[in-house]
Amino acid sequence: QVQLVESGGGLVQAGDSLRLSCAASGRTFSSYSLGWFRQAPGKEREFVAAITWNGHSTYYADSVKGRFTISRDNANNTMFLQMNSLKPEDTAVYYCAARTTYPNYDVYSYPYWGQGTQVTVSS
Numbered sequence: 001q002v003q004l005v006e007s008g009g010g011l012v013q014a015g016d017s018l019r020l021s022c023a024a025s026g027r028t029f030s031s032y033s034l035g036w037f038r039q040a041p042g043k044e045r046e047f048v049a050a051i052t053w054n055g056h057s058t059y060y061a062d063s064v065k066g067r068f069t070i071s072r073d074n075a076n077n078t079m080f081l082q083m084n085s086l087k088p089e090d091t092a093v094y095y096c097a098a099r100t101t102y103p104n105y106d107v108y109s110y111p112y113w114g115q116g117t118q119v120t121v122s123s
Contacts, residue, residue, distance in 0.1 A: 036048040
């Protein structure tokens with residue numbers, strides 16, 4: 001089992017950057033595929049990005065491709081989401097999630113979740 005804690009959210013203006021972190025506990029962190037999801041008010045939780053256990057493959061939602069970068073540091077049990085050129089429509093609570101098999105886009109297939117961090121982008 002793995003416990004996840006997100007940090008790095010905040011209030012920024014359109015065009016700014018933020019880097020989110022997801023710190024994990026547990027000695028088997030490197031065996032998990034990881035993902036970032038987000039949920040805006042009144043909307044369903046949606047996929048943002050995912051990364052394989054070794055960091056060799058990454059996946060992005062079309063809405064963030066070219067602006068966001070997912071990465072991980074297995075030595076320090078941490079995952080990151082670098083968000084550039086932020087837009088007001090990126091405003092949401094961002095969650096990190098983990099699963100033991102290959103990453104995918106399905107929010108319901110991830111059994112482990114953090115508590116979320118708020119990102120607000122003003123226009």
